[in-house]
Amino acid sequence: MKPALIFVLILTLSLPKMCAQESNIVTFRWPEGAGSAVCLTYDDGLDCHLDVAMPALEKYGLKGTFYATGSSSSLFDRMEEWRSWAAKGYEIGNHTLFHPCQGDRFDWVRPEYDLNKYTMDQIRTELRTANTLLTAIDGEKERSFAYTCGNYTIDGLSFIDSIRFMFPSARGAGEQLKPIDQVDTYYVPSWGVSDPTGEELIAYVKKANEMGTIAVFMFHSVGGGYLNVSAEAHEQLLEYLQQNREKVWTDTFLNVMEYVKAQS
DSSP: OOHHHHHHHHHHHHHHHHHHHHHTOOOOOOGGGOSEEEEEEEESOOHHIIIIIHHHHHHTTOOOEEEEOTTOHHHHHTHHHHHHHHHTTOEEEEOOSSOOBOTTTOTTOOGGGBGGGOOHHHHHHHHHHHHHHHHHHHOOSOOOEEOGGGOOEETTEEOTGGGTTTOSOEEOOOSSOOOGGGOOTTSBOOEEOSSOOHHHHHHHHHHHHHHTOEEEEEEOOBSSSTTOBOHHHHHHHHHHHHHTTTTEEEOOHHHHHHHHHHHO
16 A cells, blocks of 8 residues: 555544544633633731722722631621621632641741641631631621631641532632643632732733733732732732723632633
8 A cells, every 4th residue: 555545544544533632622711701810819807908908999890809817806896897898799718717827837826826736627627617707797608718828738738628628719829820721729829919019910910811821819918017018009900900801800719710610
């Protein structure tokens, strides 16, 4: 048989298989033609979230996720305000009761809240209790979780799998953006900012848009405090997101992750 005829025969036999493989390829698409997504998340349940962050988000027509610890003094003292903002569509996420972190990594961690000394049952019980508390505030049965200090291990063992049944998604740590098909919805990387400029925040969004992926911001203090972002830089980012709605979809962490999971 001539070589050319053999080549044609092989190509003919391979075409159905190649077409079947191509038909199984799913291209990820963000809603309404957007090129990427942004989640604005705020940790620890601080007064500045009520006084600065939420009013700014409302001004620009954006929504964010606020990971409040159950022991937050702001949550206790201003519960009705938190409830009111939640009713407007802002997510109150679970951030544990006592903010346990790994004591060998952070010298400010109190011994009783050293995550290395926890048990798996203890962290699950704390998270369930925090869920109950937050449901009493906002009435929601479903919310996302944010790992405290980005820590997800107890004595070297990961507890990610053991809490999957409790939450639809979870935010982790790590500034490096990942392609959307490599994002683990139970440990989504986020940039924990500290005194960034507005230009730096916007550049992070633009990079995510180039990659067609998600940019998650981990804010703490807004307008003054620890791990701070200035009110001006924060508003500069929000204004950019408002002006680029067609290119960037901004929503709560819970909503964005539900969309991502539905596409996979």
